[in-house]
Amino acid sequence: MNPIKVALLGCGTVGSEIARLLDHHGEDLAARIGAPVELTGIAVRRPDRHREVRADLLTADAAGLVASDVDIVVEVIGGIEPARTLLLDSLRANKSVVTANKALLAEHGADLYAAADASGADLYFEAAVAGAIPLVRPLRESLAGDRITRVMGIVNGTTNYILSEMDSTGAGYAETLEEASRLGYAEADPTADVDGYDAASKAAILASIAFHTRVTASDVHREGISSVTPSDIAAARALGCTIKLLAICERVGEPGEEHVSVRVHPAMLSKSHPLASVGGAFNAVFVQADAAGQLMFYGQGAGGAPTASAVLGDLVAVARNRVAGGRGPRESAYAALPVRPIGKVSTRYHISLDVADRAGVLASVAEVFAKHDVSIAAVRQEGRVGDASLVIVTHAAPDHALQSTVDDVRQLAVVHDVVSVMRVEGEQS
Amino acid sequence: MNPIKVALLGCGTVGSEIARLLDHHGEDLAARIGAPVELTGIAVRRPDRHREVRADLLTADAAGLVASDVDIVVEVIGGIEPARTLLLDSLRANKSVVTANKALLAEHGADLYAAADASGADLYFEAAVAGAIPLVRPLRESLAGDRITRVMGIVNGTTNYILSEMDSTGAGYAETLEEASRLGYAEADPTADVDGYDAASKAAILASIAFHTRVTASDVHREGISSVTPSDIAAARALGCTIKLLAICERVGEPGEEHVSVRVHPAMLSKSHPLASVGGAFNAVFVQADAAGQLMFYGQGAGGAPTASAVLGDLVAVARNRVAGGRGPRESAYAALPVRPIGKVSTRYHISLDVADRAGVLASVAEVFAKHDVSIAAVRQEGRVGDASLVIVTHAAPDHALQSTVDDVRQLAVVHDVVSVMRVEGEQS
Known part of the structure; x- marks a missing residue:
């Protein structure tokens, strides 16, 4: 031979x-x-x-x-x-x-x-x-007879390491990145990892296969982890959550008018969610399909x-x-679904505020949410000396409405500080 | 077209x-x-x-x-x-x-x-x-360039449901099976599931692919769940474990003299092991390969x-x-590794005994283990009124040595009752 x-x-x-x-x-x-x-x-x-x-x-x-x-x-x-x-x-x-x-x-x-x-x-x-982790082959072959609706995962080990470390040490982002570089968990130029470019490329590839649609890196809404603060981590913990950099590929909209949404951003995830316990350099990806239901793939994502x-x-x-003889699968882009911009995609926000501790504060904050048609799922107000902490978790709403809500809340005189704003994933809204 | x-x-x-x-x-x-x-x-x-x-x-x-x-x-x-x-x-x-x-x-x-x-x-x-769960394709295609050493998983939903129920209710096997049948989780004739035939077929298929060796159902050592008792469940819980019916395919022995071991049996698994939290009708399979490291696949195993x-x-x-044009993968059985009988395969046992509460009991029990060259990893003795509880977890040893040890321990006059004997999986020995 x-x-x-x-x-x-x-x-x-x-x-x-x-x-x-x-x-x-x-x-x-x-x-x-x-x-x-x-x-x-x-x-x-x-x-x-x-x-x-x-x-x-x-x-x-x-x-x-x-x-x-x-x-x-x-x-x-x-x-x-x-x-x-x-x-x-x-x-x-x-x-x-x-x-x-x-x-x-x-x-x-x-x-x-x-x-x-x-x-x-x-x-x-x-x-x-x-x-x-076998992921490309399962998506483009094993699930070729199914209708994939969602792919969500941790696909970058460096950011996962940094976020895990910030969670366990309470240290800030810059300090943790420095330590990660020193230990060899982050590259000399960590931009591709920490700014989400690496995860965005992977998300584009996954979305292309999952939705039979051409998705390029520039179609992916991308936010890195450099703005994640110890306040965010603390806010997540108070909610029983942890913060992960997630790559999310979704089929959105009504049948016949379907779009895809592809995004990479840090998000709060309940500690009971299987992705929450994926630590260090490991990767894990959830796939949701109509007939198969929920699947998870877990393993070493790099090295x-x-x-x-x-x-x-x-x-x-x-x-x-x-x-x-024979050939592997070719490109399958027949569906050619349009990509929906992040502003029009439904997400959920967690917003943590320092507010004045006096009557009417909650009402004026709540009014801003109502103005933007953002429904509140949970609210917790705790008085402190001089001011109060107000934590709000929303129901799903268009991201632009949530962004506008945050912008307007920031302008309120009764709001002393916007402590943390973070998307929430992994639960039904 | x-x-x-x-x-x-x-x-x-x-x-x-x-x-x-x-x-x-x-x-x-x-x-x-x-x-x-x-x-x-x-x-x-x-x-x-x-x-x-x-x-x-x-x-x-x-x-x-x-x-x-x-x-x-x-x-x-x-x-x-x-x-x-x-x-x-x-x-x-x-x-x-x-x-x-x-x-x-x-x-x-x-x-x-x-x-x-x-x-x-x-x-x-x-x-x-x-x-x-995509498993056949990942094993026979994605990992075709790697050397798979171990496949271990929960591949039968009915038995997983029954064991989970026994764990949460404390009820016995017969009673739980009856309830499972009533609810539609077990078939009218549950033999294929509860006696491990279904899992053994799957183990044979997985082992054949993973090890490039023909393995048939009759090569699989098979134990069902019908002899799992509430005492076993309680013993597992006391150890921070849960009991799962596992399908295990292993490459064993030295390079050049490799065998495969394929077995299905209930085993204690630490609650911190990812398979321990796989509930109800879900299946999950761990795959260990030389280069890929550890992978996990999770999803709905039936329906x-x-x-x-x-x-x-x-x-x-x-x-x-x-x-x-072209063809999918053909049979790959070139390795033709021999199947090692269960008696010669290294496993670990958990043994829970009721013993007489007097001096020298531990010594005489330990002597039996020593005689069979079975090394003890952990032992816990607790006095009670009239007698004592003695729990022993072994290091890995040939299964026949462990079986002989249990047989001999059973004959000791100081041993009033063998409360539970169960293999332990999922940890290093």
């Missing part, structure tokens, strides 16, 4: 683990695929800096490697260029692609799919979302070995298709 | 839901497959008894339906015959099969695979294990709609293969 030739682009934590596993599990992989796998080259920027893999495989010429006689290109460089050009060239030349590149998929997924379609090559990307596991699973699938 | 013609065998809770969804989501399914799906017939024993589906589709002639011009046969009859003959005939005639039949797969999976292989047809069975969701996901995959 002719070997399946594989080019590997990138040899960092994930890439070197892929090379190691290809070598270590070569016989098993061959038995599962029906042909041996041969790693023909590893493209890196500085070949002299990689001693963990076979020197004869290393090359700085990624374009040359991709253009050589290979069947499958595995990409773990990350970022848009040169990955985009290399993968488009690969797919156009009918070389199947396995990639872990969430940013590229979330921005240029349609182009990649089109190139794959034109040549008949496969495009697989399980590793791009939630590391080792060399877990990500390599997902890449190799895809590699086996793609290689099997080469050996046995 | 020519429609994909589907024959449905069986029209109970699951079958009627499949028929309904095929009708209701016809346009979506067509868009996802690339061709419309046409349900050409539904085989049932008594066509006059089904008013929930189109009368013109119903037939009592299953063999005739299977032999007619169809592309895909969906089987939700259950049981060995006539399902076995019908599916073998279908596969031999190059008709792809989607089945939810765990008993058939666990007994005759190899024959079905061989028939599929001979003709090039597909054999899919996501619905056979854990209902709507018409969830099972139909899994069947339809497979139907879309199989139909796509018909439209686009």
Whole structure:
């Protein structure tokens, strides 16, 4: 049997683990695929800096490697260029692609799919979302006969670590981020993680598959965790909640007029919610579908070995298709649902205020909510020396109405301080 | 585009839901497959008894339906015959099969695979294990590049319901089963569930896929829940545990001399273990793999709609293969690992005894453990009026050594009663 030739682009934590596993599990992989796998080259920027893999495989010429006689290109460089050009060239030349590149998929997924379609090559990307957790395949294959209505999850380990730490230590955001960087839980430039870009890319990919609709990163409403304060954490705790950065993909609106809403933001989540106990670098994703009901997937969302596991699973699938004929799923974007802007999406708010401790305060605050047609689910007022604490949890209302309510409440003379404003998820409104 | 013609065998809770969804989501399914799906017939024993589906589709002639011009046969009859003959005939005639039949797969999976292989047809069975939870596809595809070491889960809703009820009410097994039957949580003949046959079939299927080894139901060590007593439940609670019926598939032994162990039995599980909080009809399965680490899958393990969701996901995959060419994964049994009998598998026991309250009792009990080379992890003795309670939790030891230990302890004059013997899972030994 002719070997399946594989080019590997990138040899960092994930890439070197892929090379190691290809070598270590070569016989098993061959038995599962029906042909041996041969790693023909590893493209890196500085070949002299990689001693963990076979020197004869290393090359700085990624374009040359991709253009050589290979069947499958595995990409773990990350970022848009040169990955985009290399993968488009690969797919156009009918070389199947396995990639872990969430940013590229979330921005240029349609182009990649089109190139794959034109040549008949496969495009697989399980590793791009939630590391080792099988999520792309279950969504685009196992649930292909169902109607997915909601995907909600924790898909970024760095922010989850930071929020967990803030919750347990009471420390502020900046301080906790610094500590996380020192311990290696956050990258030197943590922007992609803490500002939600990474989670937004994953949300775009998940929403695209779940709703058979093209969703790009720019369609995702994105809020990071840098504005989460110890006051927010304390307010959440007082409510029996914890704060998590959530990626939420929803089918919204009436049948026939359906939209999708895709957003990433911190939110309060009841401590009894299964996502609340997902700690550290773990990821977990809830999927709600009409027939299947509620499903949850949990596992390691990042790291060399877990990500390599997902890449190799895809590699086996793609290689099997080469050996046995056939193709993996193509892009499914037939539904083409419009994306609803965050302002028009129903959410719930938790608002914690310091207010004057005198008669009529609650009435004037409540009046603002009523003016914006925001219904209050729960309210708790506690007197203190000099002022009072007022905590309000709303029912679901359009986000713009909630935002306007907060803006107006902020202007009230009786409101001394808006201590915390946070969306609430995970419960029925 | 020519429609994909589907024959449905069986029209109970699951079958009627499949028929309904095929009708209701016809346009979506067509868009996802690339061709419309046409349900050409539904085989049932008594066509006059089904008013929930189109009368013109119903037939009592299953063999005739299977032999007619169809592309895909969906089987939700259950049981060995006539399902076995019908599916073998279908596969031999190059008709792809989607089945939810765990008993058939666990007994005759190899024959079905061989028939599929001979003709090039597909054999899919996501619905056979854990209902709507994507598990077969993740194991045989997503983790195809990894080395799975352990699969442990709750895969039977009826027994999970009964054990949860016994735990919360303190009632005995017989009484709780009766109540479960009355409420519709247990079938009129509950044998397949309560004696562990259903879970054992699922364990055999999971182990076969996970370990690339043929495992049949008869290879599975099987203990049901009928001997679980309120004393066991109380003993578990005293230890901060709960009792669950677990299906456990393990890779055991040294590399080069690997075996698989597949077993279904009730076990104590710490309340802090994620499986401990899986209640009622929900299923959850943990998967441990070398590179992926620990993964968990959770969802509805049974019921018409969830099972139909899994069947339809497979139907879309199989139909796509018909439209686009190609095939799903075949049987992967190349590893052919031997199955290790339960006696040689390492487990841990919890043993609760009523003993005489006098000097030397602990010494004589401990001596029995030492004789069988069973190491004690924890012991707790509490004096009472007249006698004493002695609770022992062992380290991992071969199951036959643990059984012999219990047998010998039972013979000791100082032991008045063996209150509870239960395996312990979910912690490191």
